[in-house]
Amino acid sequence: MAVKIRLARGGAKKKPFYQVVVADERYPRDGRFIENLGQYDPKQDPPMVNLKDDRVLEWLQKGAQPTDTVRRLLRSKGLWAQFKQPQA
Numbered sequence: 053m054a055v056k057i058r059l060a061r062g063g064a065k066k067k068p069f070y071q072v073v074v075a076d077e078r079y080p081r082d083g084r085f086i087e088n089l090g091q092y093d094p095k096q097d098p099p100m101v102n103l104k105d106d107r108v109l110e111w112l113q114k115g116a117q118p119t120d121t122v123r124r125l126l127r128s129k130g131l132w133a134q135f136k137q138p139q140a
Contacts, residue, residue, distance in 0.1 A: 054077045055074060055076060055086070055111070055114075055115065055116040055117070056075060056116065056117050056118070056119060057072065057073070057074050057089065057108070057112075057117070057118040057119070057122050058072075058073065058081070058118070058119045058121075059071070059072060059073075059092060059121060059122060060075075060081060060082050060085060061082055062082075067095060068094065068095065069093050069095075070091065070092040070093070071090070071091055072088070072089045072090045072091065072092055072108075072122060073085035073086070073088050073089060074086045074087045074111050074116055087111075089111070090102045090103035090104055090108075092125060101128065101129060103125075103126075103129060103131065105129075105131060108131055109131065109134065112135045113135070
């Protein structure tokens with residue numbers, strides 16, 4: 053079972069709103085998920101990104117793979133660098 057950290061779309065037509073979720077890659081994009089890690093709203097200026105930092109880092113350490121878009125969001129919040137730095 054491969055676990056991914058990805059976006060699940062919500063909102064109305066032409067007004068997207070996303071949840072950052074941990075899900076098995078076999079489930080559909082907006083289907084069942086394991087845990088909700090935060091929200092992403094690209095329509096705001098600047099785009100709103102709210103994440104549970106400790107939970108995101110815990111899932112990354114467990115081996116969950118972020119999608120390209122989620123990896124970009126993690127980089128913008130500084131969580132990807134925090135995950136990649138060597139543990140002392």
